[in-house]
Amino acid sequence: MAAITAAMVGELRAKTDAPMMECKKALTEADGDMAKAEDILRVKLGSKASKAASRITAEGVIATHIAGNVGAMIEVNCETDFVTKNDDFIAFANACVKLVAERNPADVAALSALPMGEQTVEEFRSALIGRVGENMSIRRFARFEAPAKLTSYLHGTRIGVMVEFDGADEQVGKDVAMHIAAMKPVSLSSDQVPAELIEKERSIASQKALESGKPADIVAKMVEGSVQKYLKEVSLFNQPFVKNDKQTVEQMLKAANTSVKSFVMYVVGEGIEKKQDDFAAEVAAQVAAAKQA
Secondary structure, eight states: OOOOOHHHHHHHHHHHOOOHHHHHHHHHHTTTOHHHHHHHHHHHHTHHHHHHHTOOOSEEEEEEEEETTEEEEEEEEESOTTGGGOHHHHHHHHHHHHHHHHHOOSSHHHHHTSEETTEEHHHHHHHHHHHHTSOEEEEEEEEEEOSSEEEEEEETTTEEEEEEEEOSOHHHHHHHHHHHHHHOOSBSSGGGSOHHHHHHHHHHHHHHHHTTTOOHHHHHHHHHHHHHHHHHHHBGGGSEETTEEEEEHHHHHHHTTOEEEEEEEEETTTTOOOOOOOHHHHHHHHHHHHHHO
């Protein structure tokens, strides 16, 4: 049995907003496995835990660049929020995303080898780390090149969306991009939701339904109902449109004679574990060390 520390309980609480004792129980049941403990809390506490668990856990910026029918979006990470406001760091991200659009590198390694002025991107990054005094990295990028139109939306610098669409009204494309940033769908339609996400939702729904004590046939219907509800919630076309929740996004697009071909959404630090500094503990340790000296 893994030892459940106060730090582990605190980390799970920060991710889920669940009560401390529930976090401890979940971690104990999961034998210290943080991801499994989150799923246990979702079974017990419902959507409250899953919404809080999506909180971002690292710093950085999203940058976009569109020129005609070619566009790109990039995530560049750093250690602290302070650096995300640094002009040189922001300029580096903007220069990188422009290179992605113009040079079409295969991956981050290929991008890092491209020239940026008299240096390569990697040399420029290393020099910038030396000037700023903080580590930074290019995490990921996406590139579009298609006959359809492109539009993008940045919510500050932490959420970025790029949408490929066809339609006469440019504002419709921008509205869809803003909707995606707000509602965070995982696919265009329910049949495109990744199988692993569906199975995870089905497993959680099954555990919750079994706890109801109802007959097996009723449990099966409850599970299927929960999965179908989930598919509607996470697929763009089925979501209620944020500007008019009386119609779905699909209905809004049909009325505007517009079609969305694809989209990409980045949230800074999504899926990255951020180091949690315990300032009080650090001070206490320093005081204890000073006393011993």
